[in-house]
Amino acid sequence: AYPGFMARQLLGAKSYKHDDARMQTDKRQAEREQLIDNLQSLHENLAVSIHADILAAMQSDGKGDALDAVLCILQATLAWMRNTQTFDLPTDADPLEGWIVNVPWRDVKRTPDVMTAANAALLRQRIYAAVPAHTLQRLKALAAGVDVSTESSK
Numbered sequence: 001a002y003p004g005f006m007a008r009q010l011l012g013a014k015s016y017k018h019d020d021a022r023m024q025t026d027k028r029q030a031e032r033e034q035l036i037d038n039l040q041s042l043h044e045n046l047a048v049s050i051h052a053d054i055l056a057a058m059q060s061d062g063k064g065d066a067l068d069a070v071l072c073i074l075q076a077t078l079a080w081m082r083n084t085q086t087f088d089l090p091t092d093a094d095p096l097e098g099w100i101v102n103v104p105w106r107d108v109k110r111t112p113d114v115m116t117a118a119n120a121a122l123l124r125q126r127i128y129a130a131v132p133a134h135t136l137q138r139l140k141a142l143a144a145g146v147d148v149s150t151e152s153s154k
Contacts, residue, residue: 010022016031017032017064024063039071076101123134
């Protein structure tokens with residue numbers, strides 16, 4: 001996943017984080033809050049419900065690590081929702097090098113049906129084999145619209 005790509009889709013080229021505490025300004029705080037608002041109204045049949053503890057961390061973390069983690073989860077979820085197709089991967093993606101999901105190839109969004117059914121099945125099999133079972137369960141739940149947030153006390 002590449003959180004910066006999704007952040008630019010939701011916020012434009014605005015800066016929402018910085019590693020240097022001196023550069024973590026009120027403006028960047030406002031941009032993070034706007035990004036979170038945009039994220040919560042995400043489309044593609046995906047209802048984003050963020051646990052209060054995670055939401056607070058996303059808002060207050062000037063380095064953007066918490067927000068970037070959620071953006072990565074959403075990218076994986078959006079790709080998972082296309083798991084019966086090609087996970088939104090281009091047909092010529094190198095299976096050893098991988099691919100950043102949801103990122104178009106040379107500014108062209110690929111249609112999922114360009115990959116043969118046999119190759120798509122092989123790709124799904126390789127992805128399933130590489131992803132831990134508990135992660136697969138969470139992705140399935142997210143794609144089904146189930147709230148998978150956990151209580152902070154657990």
